[in-house]
Amino acid sequence: MPNHVYKVVELVGSSDESVTKAIDSAIGKAAATLRHLGWFEVVQVRGQVADGKVAQYQVTMKAGFRLEDGVSPGKD
Amino acid sequence: MPNHVYKVVELVGSSDESVTKAIDSAIGKAAATLRHLGWFEVVQVRGQVADGKVAQYQVTMKAGFRLEDGVSPGKD
Amino acid sequence: MPNHVYKVVELVGSSDESVTKAIDSAIGKAAATLRHLGWFEVVQVRGQVADGKVAQYQVTMKAGFRLEDGVSPGKD
Amino acid sequence: MPNHVYKVVELVGSSDESVTKAIDSAIGKAAATLRHLGWFEVVQVRGQVADGKVAQYQVTMKAGFRLEDGVSPGKD
Amino acid sequence: MPNHVYKVVELVGSSDESVTKAIDSAIGKAAATLRHLGWFEVVQVRGQVADGKVAQYQVTMKAGFRLEDGVSPGKD
Amino acid sequence: MPNHVYKVVELVGSSDESVTKAIDSAIGKAAATLRHLGWFEVVQVRGQVADGKVAQYQVTMKAGFRLEDGVSPGKD
Amino acid sequence: MPNHVYKVVELVGSSDESVTKAIDSAIGKAAATLRHLGWFEVVQVRGQVADGKVAQYQVTMKAGFRLEDGVSPGKD
Amino acid sequence: MPNHVYKVVELVGSSDESVTKAIDSAIGKAAATLRHLGWFEVVQVRGQVADGKVAQYQVTMKAGFRLEDGVSPGKD
Amino acid sequence: MPNHVYKVVELVGSSDESVTKAIDSAIGKAAATLRHLGWFEVVQVRGQVADGKVAQYQVTMKAGFRLEDGVSPGKD
Amino acid sequence: MPNHVYKVVELVGSSDESVTKAIDSAIGKAAATLRHLGWFEVVQVRGQVADGKVAQYQVTMKAGFRLEDGVSPGKD
Amino acid sequence: MPNHVYKVVELVGSSDESVTKAIDSAIGKAAATLRHLGWFEVVQVRGQVADGKVAQYQVTMKAGFRLEDGVSPGKD
Amino acid sequence: MPNHVYKVVELVGSSDESVTKAIDSAIGKAAATLRHLGWFEVVQVRGQVADGKVAQYQVTMKAGFRLEDGVSPGKD
Numbered sequence: 001m002p003n004h005v006y007k008v009v010e011l012v013g014s015s016d017e018s019v020t021k022a023i024d025s026a027i028g029k030a031a032a033t034l035r036h037l038g039w040f041e042v043v044q045v046r047g048q049v050a051d052g053k054v055a056q057y058q059v060t061m062k063a064g065f066r067l068e069d070g071v072s073p074g075k076d
Numbered sequence: 077m078p079n080h081v082y083k084v085v086e087l088v089g090s091s092d093e094s095v096t097k098a099i100d101s102a103i104g105k106a107a108a109t110l111r112h113l114g115w116f117e118v119v120q121v122r123g124q125v126a127d128g129k130v131a132q133y134q135v136t137m138k139a140g141f142r143l144e145d146g147v148s149p150g151k152d
Numbered sequence: 153m154p155n156h157v158y159k160v161v162e163l164v165g166s167s168d169e170s171v172t173k174a175i176d177s178a179i180g181k182a183a184a185t186l187r188h189l190g191w192f193e194v195v196q197v198r199g200q201v202a203d204g205k206v207a208q209y210q211v212t213m214k215a216g217f218r219l220e221d222g223v224s225p226g227k228d
Numbered sequence: 229m230p231n232h233v234y235k236v237v238e239l240v241g242s243s244d245e246s247v248t249k250a251i252d253s254a255i256g257k258a259a260a261t262l263r264h265l266g267w268f269e270v271v272q273v274r275g276q277v278a279d280g281k282v283a284q285y286q287v288t289m290k291a292g293f294r295l296e297d298g299v300s301p302g303k304d
Numbered sequence: 305m306p307n308h309v310y311k312v313v314e315l316v317g318s319s320d321e322s323v324t325k326a327i328d329s330a331i332g333k334a335a336a337t338l339r340h341l342g343w344f345e346v347v348q349v350r351g352q353v354a355d356g357k358v359a360q361y362q363v364t365m366k367a368g369f370r371l372e373d374g375v376s377p378g379k380d
Numbered sequence: 381m382p383n384h385v386y387k388v389v390e391l392v393g394s395s396d397e398s399v400t401k402a403i404d405s406a407i408g409k410a411a412a413t414l415r416h417l418g419w420f421e422v423v424q425v426r427g428q429v430a431d432g433k434v435a436q437y438q439v440t441m442k443a444g445f446r447l448e449d450g451v452s453p454g455k456d
Numbered sequence: 457m458p459n460h461v462y463k464v465v466e467l468v469g470s471s472d473e474s475v476t477k478a479i480d481s482a483i484g485k486a487a488a489t490l491r492h493l494g495w496f497e498v499v500q501v502r503g504q505v506a507d508g509k510v511a512q513y514q515v516t517m518k519a520g521f522r523l524e525d526g527v528s529p530g531k532d
Numbered sequence: 533m534p535n536h537v538y539k540v541v542e543l544v545g546s547s548d549e550s551v552t553k554a555i556d557s558a559i560g561k562a563a564a565t566l567r568h569l570g571w572f573e574v575v576q577v578r579g580q581v582a583d584g585k586v587a588q589y590q591v592t593m594k595a596g597f598r599l600e601d602g603v604s605p606g607k608d
Numbered sequence: 609m610p611n612h613v614y615k616v617v618e619l620v621g622s623s624d625e626s627v628t629k630a631i632d633s634a635i636g637k638a639a640a641t642l643r644h645l646g647w648f649e650v651v652q653v654r655g656q657v658a659d660g661k662v663a664q665y666q667v668t669m670k671a672g673f674r675l676e677d678g679v680s681p682g683k684d
Numbered sequence: 685m686p687n688h689v690y691k692v693v694e695l696v697g698s699s700d701e702s703v704t705k706a707i708d709s710a711i712g713k714a715a716a717t718l719r720h721l722g723w724f725e726v727v728q729v730r731g732q733v734a735d736g737k738v739a740q741y742q743v744t745m746k747a748g749f750r751l752e753d754g755v756s757p758g759k760d
Numbered sequence: 761m762p763n764h765v766y767k768v769v770e771l772v773g774s775s776d777e778s779v780t781k782a783i784d785s786a787i788g789k790a791a792a793t794l795r796h797l798g799w800f801e802v803v804q805v806r807g808q809v810a811d812g813k814v815a816q817y818q819v820t821m822k823a824g825f826r827l828e829d830g831v832s833p834g835k836d
Numbered sequence: 837m838p839n840h841v842y843k844v845v846e847l848v849g850s851s852d853e854s855v856t857k858a859i860d861s862a863i864g865k866a867a868a869t870l871r872h873l874g875w876f877e878v879v880q881v882r883g884q885v886a887d888g889k890v891a892q893y894q895v896t897m898k899a900g901f902r903l904e905d906g907v908s909p910g911k912d
Binding site for chain 6: 465475502503504505509
């Protein structure tokens with residue numbers, strides 16, 4: 001089992017449809033630029049209300065990815 | 077940015093279909109009588125089991141709304 | 153299983169006799185005016201000291217009750 | 229030491245000047261309609277940023293007040 | 305109201321489709337062998353990412369069931 | 381001081397009389413089948429309300445017991 | 457309202473009879489030597505089990521007292 | 533990625549040498565009887581003091597293992 | 609309501625004058641390089657003591673900003 | 685970097701003017717008798733209300749100081 | 761089982777070698793002056809970094825000891 | 837005492853030997869690219885099990901470093 005170092009970033013995804021789509025939007029955007037994205041953990045679920053209905057679901061997540069050799073954890 | 081005062085109430089919505097519908101039912105009921113309902117935050121997700129399946133999803137939420145001038149925070 | 157909406161209020165009961173009586177005093181007062189009061193959960197137990205003894209037990213609780221149809225969650 | 233029952237409500241005060249003024253605005257509004265308001269506890273301090281500066285401080289507080297005899301905890 | 309004793313176990317359900325299906329899979333498996341399974345509470349929602357998308361939702365839950373008379377809490 | 385391994389189980393005791401009796405009922409039932417039961421820790425105190433009074437106190441506890449040599453932690 | 461400074465100490469009281477007596481024993485001992493002891497807050501309730509019954513209730517508390525002028529907070 | 537169900541048990545390992553050996557003793561004992569033991573998470577580190585030195589390190593852990601098909605989560 | 613993705617970073621601001629100035633210094637520095645900085649939340653307030661007085665207030669904050677399209681969450 | 689041992693005490697400062705002055709009053713009093721006082725951390729901010737305004741801010745803090753050689757941690 | 765009263769103090773031990781030695785240094789110093797020191801619990805592990813390496817491990821602990829009859833909890 | 841701004845990043849270090857080596861690996865990798873790395877705080881200790889033994893220790897940490905003038909907190 002190789003001993004890697006990982007970095008964890010905190011993201012908020014949002015969706016007007018569902019909690020799941022809010023998660024998916026943030027993971028999709030993160031995965032587009034972060035290589036080796038491996039896992040996420042939901043930190044908080046909240047949302048906005050408008051016209052008597054949920055207008056937007058907002059999910060705060062931590063997402064972890066493996067740092068490549070020779071790459072700064074500061075560069076994500 | 078106007079400096080308002082908001083009140084936060086705690087609600088539990090329930091649904092036999094999904095977590096999302098449990099959220100929606102509580103927000104819908106709250107919005108029917110609370111003007112200026114603005115946001116919610118999920119506090120807990122739990123549920124009842126019957127006949128070996130989830131019989132009801134129950135979501136505890138905090139919901140915040142702006143207090144109008146001249147209206148008591150005690151009157152919600 | 154009917155899908156109701158519930159409201160949760162936070163109360164503090166006090167007693168110079170015991171923690172149990174502090175709980176009972178708050179539930180009794182709440183039940184006198186809130187219909188459909190269903191459950192409670194203890195949040196904190198604290199107290200005052202005087203003359204070298206516990207002078208008062210104070211129990212903070214959350215108490216939940218079902219909202220009737222057509223009644224505002226803001227009106228409790 | 230009389231054994232009263234208290235109710236705790238959650239409020240958010242806001243100010244574009246300071247955290248203290250955000251607290252004061254919520255307490256002032258609550259005290260205008262709630263008799264016997266006695267104490268508060270800060271739950272969260274957050275804020276909005278605009279034009280590279282803090283545009284608004286927002287303080288979430290719990291505030292407790294004594295319930296009079298014959299008054300519903302649901303009526304605050 | 306009969307005074308029973310209950311046991312609470314911690315389970316992790318997983319699904320490649322949704323959080324709800326992850327809950328359902330764990331409850332379904334638990335209910336197959338635990339009689340009197342009554343309620344659950346979500347402790348954590350996390351997941352695995354692969355190929356830039358959520359590959360698996362993982363939900364940690366506590367699930368409670370009533371102990372029958374004469375049955376050990378150690379035997380679940 | 382011998383170096384043992386212990387297992388911790390989560391139980392809910394209930395009583396219509398007091399918090400203490402709710403604790404005692406769960407410990408009594410657990411001790412009947414778990415050898416070497418050593419300690420407990422209260423996790424949560426809650427209850428049900430009926431007819432304007434507390435109808436049942438429910439205490440969630442963690443209880444720890446020493447595993448004998450050659451016995452599976454899975455068998456409690 | 458005079459602006460005092462208070463110190464908070466952490467104590468564990470124990471009793472083989474009840475949680476309440478465990479609280480009382482610690483407050484009684486603390487009050488015997490600490491002047492101006494004013495309030496306490498329960499941090500944890502746990503206990504020991506022997507012969508299949510609760511052998512001792514142990515209550516961890518924080519207790520606060522006012523510091524007199526010219527007295528070190530280090531001297532309690 | 534197969535969608536399994538996992539169970540999580542809570543264990544306390546102890547050692548008079550180090551925190552690491554306390555972890556290892558509990559994992560070793562658990563692995564002897566639980567198939568598919570996969571991960572652990574440290575919940576608390578505490579210890580006993582005797583003769584002015586640490587006499588025993590005690591580590592509380594959660595440990596997770598995959599449930600085989602056809603096996604009860606109650607049977608661990 | 610557009611469905612954006614946000615990133616949250618953790619910062620510590622410090623000031624020898626007040627908590628407010630510690631917040632302002634961190635927000636000011638962050639806003640100088642992060643576009644679309646929108647909100648912050650205080651995580652912890654601590655400080656250093658020297659010569660019997662508070663020498664520095666240190667405020668740990670989370671600060672959130674919207675990610676532009678085509679920009680990596682790793683690049684902040 | 686010398687390897688010292690530190691002690692942490694819990695204090696409550698109060699002020700009728702501001703949160704900052706409540707912090708300062710407790711640190712000032714503690715520093716008068718505790719040598720090597722080094723840092724503090726805010727645990728809770730609360731207050732009393734009178735005549736519809738905040739009458740007193742109360743700040744609970746942990747404060748740490750280095751123990752000199754040959755001095756008991758019990759003597760603070 | 762005798763019903764004693766215990767006091768809990770908070771200490772920080774430090775070491776440039778390991779977490780274990782940081783624990784041992786604080787327990788050793790505390791035990792030199794506190795009679796009846798019985799147990800400890802780790803609250804936080806942190807450290808300082810210098811020259812790209814961990815320069816010091818710092819462990820915050822709670823440590824409990826039995827109060828003798830006739831001795832003030834304020835005198836530790 | 838100069839009033840700097842610091843950034844805090846979250847890292848996971850892993851080691852098949854010990855918790856300490858898992859900490860050291862993450863700090864070593866972070867220090868290689870982050871100037872002014874100053875402190876860390878352990879958030880979680882967990883690990884993987886294989887063949888009945890701990891196969892890997894994984895330590896989640898927060899690590900703080902001072903931001904230089906003219907450098908974006910977004911660039912770490």
